Amino acid sequence: xxxxxxxxxxxxxxxxxxxxxxxxxxxDLGTYVVKWRAAGQGVKVLVAEVVCGELARxxxxxxxxxxxxxxxxxxxxxxxxxxxxELLQRSAGRNLGLDYLPGALDFEAGVATVEPELAGRVxxxxxxxxxxDRSWRNPNMLFxxxxxxxxDHGAALTFHHNWPGAAAAVARxxxxxxxxxxxxEPHVRAADAALAPRVTADLLAGVLAQVPDDWLEGxxxxxxxxxxxxxxxxxxxxxLAARDAWLPPLVAAAAAGGSRRRAPRxxxxxxxxxxxxxxxxxx
Numbered sequence: 001x002x003x004x005x006x007x008x009x010x011x012x013x014x015x016x017x018x019x020x021x022x023x024x025x026x027x028d029l030g031t032y033v034v035k036w037r038a039a040g041q042g043v044k045v046l047v048a049e050v051v052c053g054e055l056a057r058x059x060x061x062x063x064x065x066x067x068x069x070x071x072x073x074x075x076x077x078x079x080x081x082x083x084x085x086e087l088l089q090r091s092a093g094r095n096l097g098l099d100y101l102p103g104a105l106d107f108e109a110g111v112a113t114v115e116p117e118l119a120g121r122v123x124x125x126x127x128x129x130x131x132x133d134r135s136w137r138n139p140n141m142l143f144x145x146x147x148x149x150x151x152d153h154g155a156a157l158t159f160h161h162n163w164p165g166a167a168a169a170v171a172r173x174x175x176x177x178x179x180x181x182x183x184x185e186p187h188v189r190a191a192d193a194a195l196a197p198r199v200t201a202d203l204l205a206g207v208l209a210q211v212p213d214d215w216l217e218g219x220x221x222x223x224x225x226x227x228x229x230x231x232x233x234x235x236x237x238x239x240l241a242a243r244d245a246w247l248p249p250l251v252a253a254a255a256a257g258g259s260r261r262r263a264p265r266x267x268x269x270x271x272x273x274x275x276x277x278x279x280x281x282x283x
Contacts, residue, residue, distance in 0.1 A: 005028045013081065119185070
């Protein structure tokens with residue numbers, strides 16, 4: 001299971017997107033960006049965060065630490081915004097925490113440079129998990145202490161929003177044209193050779209074991225948690241086995257690259273990091 005902490009103080013809401021994550025302090029003296037189980041997109045977003053984040057970690061890709069955060073409804077009392085207060089109260093219990101990265105710098109497509117091997121591995125993983133939220137407009141990547149960090153995977157694993165149609169997603173091509181790393185000459189073939197053999201049933205079982213039982217929702221309300229875990233594993237292994245369908249277009253897109261695009265400074269910065277540090281630029 002993921003490490004478990006208990007929230008001790010609600011710091012502030014983070015007003016980005018529709019989920020209103022919150023910054024919270026916990027009993028391990030850590031500070032976390034907390035994503036709520038009662039947010040509009042539901043617990044499947046939390047499942048995607050855990051599965052994709054921990055799969056990335058198992059493949060030696062850099063992601064912030066994830067924890068479960070037990071939140072007491074009383075912590076919402078001091079929040080003046082009624083909407084946020086109600087969200088906290090409805091989310092009492094176990095939520096997901098992402099380690100807060102103070103001082104992290106934005107990834108700016110067209111300016112920031114990621115070496116081709118790492119770029120290829122990130123692109124390959126995103127194609128495997130169907131991550132639709134790593135575009136140059138919204139990279140969901142940061143630099144922290146000079147190291148790239150991958151964040152916010154809640155929009156991946158789209159198949160679990162429609163289990164009956166999940167088989168149709170197995171061989172679906174991945175559209176990399178707008179990917180934030182497409183201009184970094186990603187070495188996709190090398191990434192496939194290095195990472196594909198590591199994505200095994202045992203590795204996925206270990207990753208899925210970290211998802212709390214009460215977050216798992218299968219096609220039927222009666223599905224047991226381990227049966228739902230097996231569905232996720234089967235889907236990802238089937239996707240892996242179908243690389244003949246989606247890998248060649250991905251390699252071609254990486255070779256073609258894209259136009260050097262750049263979002264205005266700070267436009268793609270997660271709100272929970274606050275404004276960009278003055279006088280600091282991407283390296």
